[in-house]
Amino acid sequence: MRIRAAIIGSGNIGTDLVIKARRSKTIDPAWLVGIDPASDGLRRARELGLQTTHEGVDGLLPHIEKDKIQIAFDATSAHAHAETSRKLRRKGVLVIDLTPAAIGPYCIPPVNLKDHVGKREMDVNMVSCGGQATIPMVAAVSRVQPVEYAEIVATVASKSIGPGTRQNIDEFTRTTAAAVASVGGAKKGKAIIIVNPAEPPLMMRDTIHCLTESDPDVEAITRSVHDMIKEVQKYVPGYTLKNGPVFDGRRVTTFVEVQGLGDYLPKYAGNLDIMTAAALRTAEMFAQEIAQGTFVLEPTLD
Amino acid sequence: MDLKGKKVILHDMSLRDGMHPKRHQISLEQMIAVATGLDAAGVPLVEVTHGDGLGGASINYGFPAHTDEQYLRAVVPKLRRTKVSALLLPGIGTVDHLRMAADCGVGTIRVATHCTEADVSQQHIGLSHKLGLDTVGFLMMAHMVPPEQMLVQAKLMESYGANCIYITDSAGWMLPDDVTARVGLFRAELAPSTEVGFHGHHNLSMGVANSMAAVEAGASRIDGSVAGLGAGAGNTPLEVFAAVLDRMGAVTGVDLYKIMDVAEDIVVPLMDHPIRVDRDALTLGYAGVYSSFLLFAKRWGEKYGVPSRDILVELGRRKTIGGQEDMIEDVALDIARERGLRGA
Numbered sequence: 001m002r003i004r005a006a007i008i009g010s011g012n013i014g015t016d017l018v019i020k021a022r023r024s025k026t027i028d029p030a031w032l033v034g035i036d037p038a039s040d041g042l043r044r045a046r047e048l049g050l051q052t053t054h055e056g057v058d059g060l061l062p063h064i065e066k067d068k069i070q071i072a073f074d075a076t077s078a079h080a081h082a083e084t085s086r087k088l089r090r091k092g093v094l095v096i097d098l099t100p101a102a103i104g105p106y107c108i109p110p111v112n113l114k115d116h117v118g119k120r121e122m123d124v125n126m127v128s129c130g131g132q133a134t135i136p137m138v139a140a141v142s143r144v145q146p147v148e149y150a151e152i153v154a155t156v157a158s159k160s161i162g163p164g165t166r167q168n169i170d171e172f173t174r175t176t177a178a179a180v181a182s183v184g185g186a187k188k189g190k191a192i193i194i195v196n197p198a199e200p201p202l203m204m205r206d207t208i209h210c211l212t213e214s215d216p217d218v219e220a221i222t223r224s225v226h227d228m229i230k231e232v233q234k235y236v237p238g239y240t241l242k243n244g245p246v247f248d249g250r251r252v253t254t255f256v257e258v259q260g261l262g263d264y265l266p267k268y269a270g271n272l273d274i275m276t277a278a279a280l281r282t283a284e285m286f287a288q289e290i291a292q293g294t295f296v297l298e299p300t301l302d
Numbered sequence: 303m304d305l306k307g308k309k310v311i312l313h314d315m316s317l318r319d320g321m322h323p324k325r326h327q328i329s330l331e332q333m334i335a336v337a338t339g340l341d342a343a344g345v346p347l348v349e350v351t352h353g354d355g356l357g358g359a360s361i362n363y364g365f366p367a368h369t370d371e372q373y374l375r376a377v378v379p380k381l382r383r384t385k386v387s388a389l390l391l392p393g394i395g396t397v398d399h400l401r402m403a404a405d406c407g408v409g410t411i412r413v414a415t416h417c418t419e420a421d422v423s424q425q426h427i428g429l430s431h432k433l434g435l436d437t438v439g440f441l442m443m444a445h446m447v448p449p450e451q452m453l454v455q456a457k458l459m460e461s462y463g464a465n466c467i468y469i470t471d472s473a474g475w476m477l478p479d480d481v482t483a484r485v486g487l488f489r490a491e492l493a494p495s496t497e498v499g500f501h502g503h504h505n506l507s508m509g510v511a512n513s514m515a516a517v518e519a520g521a522s523r524i525d526g527s528v529a530g531l532g533a534g535a536g537n538t539p540l541e542v543f544a545a546v547l548d549r550m551g552a553v554t555g556v557d558l559y560k561i562m563d564v565a566e567d568i569v570v571p572l573m574d575h576p577i578r579v580d581r582d583a584l585t586l587g588y589a590g591v592y593s594s595f596l597l598f599a600k601r602w603g604e605k606y607g608v609p610s611r612d613i614l615v616e617l618g619r620r621k622t623i624g625g626q627e628d629m630i631e632d633v634a635l636d637i638a639r640e641r642g643l644r645g646a
Contacts, residue, residue, distance in 0.1 A: 151361050153628045158419060166421045170396040190360055193393040197418040198621035207628035209361040243635040251361065255632045 002028035003287035004068050006093075008057055008084055009075030010034030010041030011162050013098055016264035017073055017276045018045050024280060026287040030067055033060045057084045064091045070290060070297055071283050074099060077164040078171040089122045092299040094286055096279050097125040100168060100175035106183050108132060109281045110231040111139040116282070117289065122300050124282060127179040128172050129271035130154030130193055130206065132278045133239070137208040137254045138184030140228035141245075144220045146213040148250075150186035152176065153209075155194040157201035160269035169193065186210065204258040204270035205242070212250050221245055225254055235277045237261070238270055303518050306551035311523045313347040313499075314340050314540055316569055317377070318389055320531035321353035322594040323577055326366035330376040335568050337377045340528065341384040343560035345540070347410060349387045350377050353533065353594060354625070355414065356388055356403055357395035362627050363594075370399065374406035385409040389440070391625060392422045397429050404433050413459075414440035414470070416623045417447050420455035424462045431463025438499065438523075439464035442624045445475040445590055449487045456488055466497035466523060471512065472624055474505030474534055474587040478515035489520030499523035502538040504530055505587025507579055509538030510546055517552065528561060529569035534593030535583035541565045585611045589618035598627050602634035607643045 005027050007014045014032060018041070021029035032045035037054040045052050051067070053059030063069070072088045073096045074081055081101035088095050097104060104123030107116055108131065116124060126132065134152035141147055154176075165172060173191045180189030196202055225245050232239040238259030246253045258270025265272050289295035317333050337348050351370050352358030359365050368376075370388070378386050387410035388403040400411060411430035413423045423439065430437040439459030441452060456467045469484045481500060488498045500516035502509040502525070513524045526543050530536030541561045547554050579587075582600060586593050591614050599617070603610035616633050617626075 149361075153362055153626075155626060155629075163421070166419075167424055169392045169422045170398075170425055173393065173396055192360065192362060192625070194623065194625045195393065195416065195419045195422060196621070196623050196626070197416065198623075202621075205629070205632075207362070207632070209628075211361070243632050246631065246635070253631070255628070255635075 001291050002026055003070050003290055004028045004030045005071040005073065005283065006031035006033060006060055006069045007073045007075060008033045008060070010036070010039040010045070011075065011164065012265055012272055013075035013276060014073070015041035015044060016272050017075060017279065018048065018050065019263040020276050020280050022048065024284060026284045026291070027071065027280065030069060031060055031063070033057055057087055061087060061091065064093060069093055071096065071286065073279055073283065078168045085123050089300040092297045094297055095123045096283050097123055098275060098279050100128050100171040101125065102127070102175045102178070106179045107282050108135045108179070108183050109235065109278050110136050110228060111183055113282060113285055117285070118294070120295060126275060126279050126282065128176045129156070129275045130172065130191060131176040131179045132274040133204065133206045133256065133258050133271065134208045135179055135184045136228045136232050137225065137256065138180055138186055138210060140224045141210040141212065141221055141252050142185030144217055144224050147186040147210045148213045149188045149211040150180050150184055151190040151192070151209045152180055153192045153194065153207040154271070155196055155202070155205045156271045157204070157268045158195050158197035159201050160204070160265055160271055161195060201266070201268040203268050206256045206258065208254045208256070210252045212252060216247055216250060216252050218247050221252055235281050236270070236274045238267070239274070303514060303550070305514070305517055305547065308517055308552045309522065310517055310547055310552050310554050311346055312540060312544060312554050312556055313349065313387065313523055313525045314345050315349055315525050315527040315537045316529070316531040318349035318351050318353060319533055319537050320527055321366065322533035322597070323531060324574060325597065326353055326364045328367065328572070330368055330372065332572050333373055333377050334380050336528065336564065337384065338380050339564035339568050340561070341381045343564055344556045345384055345561065346555065347385050347387055349389060349412070350374055351388050355391045355395050356399035371402055371406060374403060374408060378407040387412055389414055390426055391415070392426055394625065397425055400426055400429055404435060408435070410436040410438060412438040412440045412468070413464070414442050417441040417444050417452050417455060420458040423459060427459055427462035427464050436466070437464050438466045438468060440468045440470055440501070442470045442472045443592065444469045444471055444484060445473060445480060449484045452484060453487055453491055456492060460492055460496050465495070466499055467492060468499040468501055470501040471503055472592050473590045474503030474508065474593055475590040476512055477508060478511050481512045481515040482519045485516045485519035485521045497522045499525065501525035503532065503587070503593045504535040504538060505579060505583050505593065510543050513538050513543050514546065529565035530577045531569050531573065532577070534586045534596050535579040536577040582610050582614060585614045589615050591618045592622065592624045595627065595630055598630040602631045606634045606638040608634050608637045608641070612637060
C-alpha cells in the first residue's frame, strides 16, 4: 500500500521531489501545491497526472480527507512553515519539513532516522542540504570518539539554489550549525555556505572539519568515514569522498562531493538531491509505520 | 587626470583585511594603537573584525586572538572622530552578529557578497538600513564579470537599502581601465545619492593607480590599508594614496605626516612578514585569485610538497571565489596525489 502525499512548494525542491516520489514503493505523490499559476513545476506535475493548486496550502486543505493525504512535504520557506505545518497537522497530516524552520526534531537519515520510530512526531525537520551532506561525516567521527567542535563548509552552484534559500541564508547557517551539534554529535557546531556562480556549474562540495577532544584514532575514524559514505550512497549514489579523512593534530577533515541524479535540475545540484532523497527516505519510514498500523495519525491542535 | 577639489573618504582596512597576514592574531593593544593613531591622523573610517568579517572565527579561516565583540568593545570607545565599520559576509556571519556590532557602536556595516550573488544580502542590508546605520554593499571578486552584469547586482543592493556600493578587486587583478569602466557605469546608473567605492589589492602594484582611476570616474570612498597591511600583497597603501591625493589637490582631511608615522612606527613593526608583491602574491593578481588564499596556499603547499604557485593557479582555474579556503587543502591534496607525493 502506498501512502498518499502532498508536496507543498512548486520550486526546485518540490518539483524534484515529485519526480523522486513517483518512483517510491511506499509514497504516492498525489498533490503539488504552489502559489504561482504559471509555475513550471505545477505544469509538469499536471502533465504527470498530479492534482495541483496555485492557491497555496489553503487550496489543498479541502481535499485532504477525500484524497486521503497522510503525509505532506513542505518545500516552501522557513517563514511560511509554521503556519503551513499547523494547518496540515490540524487535519492529521504528518509534515516533513524541508525548510530550515526547524520546529520539529531534526532528521538526518543515516544518523538518526531510527530514533524517530515510534515517537509519533507530526513535524520532522530535514535541516538543510548542507546539513544532509555533512552531518553524516560529523557523526562518523563522533561515533568513534568525542568531538569538541565541528564546522562544515557547503559550497553550492549558484544555479542550484532558488530565491527562498537566498532570502533565508541566515536560517540555513543557524539551523545547520545547530544540527551539526545535536545530530552530528559535536559539542559545538558551525556552518558556512558559499554560493559559487562558476560556469559550467560546480558539483556541490562539502568540507567537514572536526576537532576531536583527544588525539584522533586514525584507523577507526577512517573506517567509520568510509562506512558512512556507503550508508549515504544507498539513497544518494553520487555522494563521494574526494579527499581525506585528513588528520592534522586533533583536526579531522573530510572533503566530499555530491552529484545529483539529474531528475529536475542537472547533476551538479547534488544539494537538491540529497535534501529530497533524505526527505523521501524519512517519509518512507513513516509510511511503513502508518501502513503497519504502528503509527496512527491524529489531528494535533497546538 | 584632474582630481582637484574632489572629496574622498579614506577607509582603513589594516585592522580587518590586515588580519589575514597576521593570521587574525592582532592583539587588542595593537588594534587600539593603530586605530587611535589613525584617529589622530584624521582618517574618517576604520574597519575592525576578523579578516573574513563578523563570525569569521573558524577552522576554515582561522581562529582570532579575540572575538569580534572584544575587538570592537576595545577600539570603538577609544576613538574621538574616527568611526568604525564592520564587514559581514552572508553565509558566514548572520544578522545576530550585525546586531552585536551595532550594539558595540559600529556606525557602518558593509555587507559583502560575490559579485553575482547580491540577493543573499537582503536580510543583512535591510536590517542595517533599518537600524539607521551607514550601509554599504560590497561586491567582491569584481573582475570576474563584465560591468553591466555587476550593475544589476549593485542595483539589487541599492534596492535593499545600501547607500554606498563598492567595487571590490579582491584578487588585485584589475588594471585602471577595468576600474574606470565599472565605477563609471555605477556612477552613471545608480541613484545620485548612492555613493560608489573602490577596494583594491596591490598584487600587481596597481592599488594606488586603480584608486586614482576610481576617484576620477566618480568614486567617493576608497579603501586602503596603512602600510598596506592586508591580504595578498596588501591593500592600497593608504599613506601613499593620501600623499598622491594631496599632490593632486583632492581633499581627504588626513594629516599626511601623522598617517606616515602610524604606518612606519606602529604597523610595520607588527607585521609577521614584509607585505610585498612576492611570487605568490603576484600569482594571485595574475591568475585572479582571492587574496586571502595566499598564506593558506603557502601552508598546504609546504605540508604536501606542492609549489604554492601551482595551488593558486589551479584555484583560479577552478573559478573558486571568496570564502572557499577549504578548497586550498583539497587542491593541494589533489595535486600531490597526481604527482605521487607523500601524504596524499
